[in-house]
Amino acid sequence: MRKTLAGGALDTVGWMAAHDRTSARAAVERLSTPSGEPVIVKPAAGRGSLDVRLVSRETAGAILQSYPDKALADGLIVERFIGGAEYSVETVSLNGCHHLLGVTEKLNPPRPPYFVEEGHLFPASLEDARLADIRDRIFLLLDALSITEGVCHTEIKLDGDQMHLIETHARPGGDRIWRLMELALGIDPIEIGFAALCGRPAALPSSMPANRFAAIAYLCGEGGPVSEASLDGSIRDIPGLVESRLLFQTGMVAPPTRDSYSRHAFVILTGPGETALRGNLESALSRIRIVCDPPARSALA
Missing domain, CATH: 3.30.470.20 (ATP-grasp fold, B domain)
Structure with missing residues (x-):
């Protein structure tokens, strides 16, 4: 995702890839310059906030040493730490047309140094203009990544008027966010998304059966x-x-x-x-x- 967005309008997070401790240490030094603020280090093949760490120049040596060689071989992503409120955007794409199912608010936002998510609320209450901007930018992202079918889960941060793309996944959101969508919308987005992936007729209802949180x-x-x-x-x-x-x-x-x-x-x-x-x-x-x-x-x- 980061490589695809590089240099474009959606590329707002400074980042570097690393495959050994030396290059990871160099990335920490470079991305924390000149402010000296900590950066985020996470395994490219990671999941579930596993081994996502806040790293400073002072702590880089010890933290990078704790990563197993397998994680280093698969690659680390070093990113500038982005402040602001954290959300995830839930979409389904059907025959090349993207649909916004809603935005999920992160409750008790993840805190350093481990960034474990403690809760989610769906759908988040956002102003119409903000929601429209999120929708338009996420649809641009999905087009850039050539997503045409299925459910996607995209994590973002909102810092003032700026929306930052943290990461996206061509799958439903974890932490039972899929269950929250079922309860709030009264439909099964996963079933609809997988039907599309399997080449079966798939469509969203003209109106959602439920309107709940x-x-x-x-x-x-x-x-x-x-x-x-x-x-x-x-x-x-x-x-x-x-x-x-x-x-x-x-x-x-x-x-x-x-x-x-x-x-x-x-x-x-x-x-x-x-x-x-x-x-x-x-x-x-x-x-x-x-x-x-x-x-x-x-x-x-």
């Missing part, structure tokens, strides 16, 4: 032996609750949350109003309890 929130932690994992029974009384799940049980060892695969629990809710949904989401999270003993305490026991 849906959200997912994850519980994160520092990890350790799990001494307690429970869902308060009253969680079932929260309006719009679709699913609540513990990802680690008592007696297991939960890892510290460093990527999408090490979060500890999640809830999914839906509702007709955004404000009420946000409140219900917080209430649902408060009724999940996962207690991890510190490693030192566990060892003494």
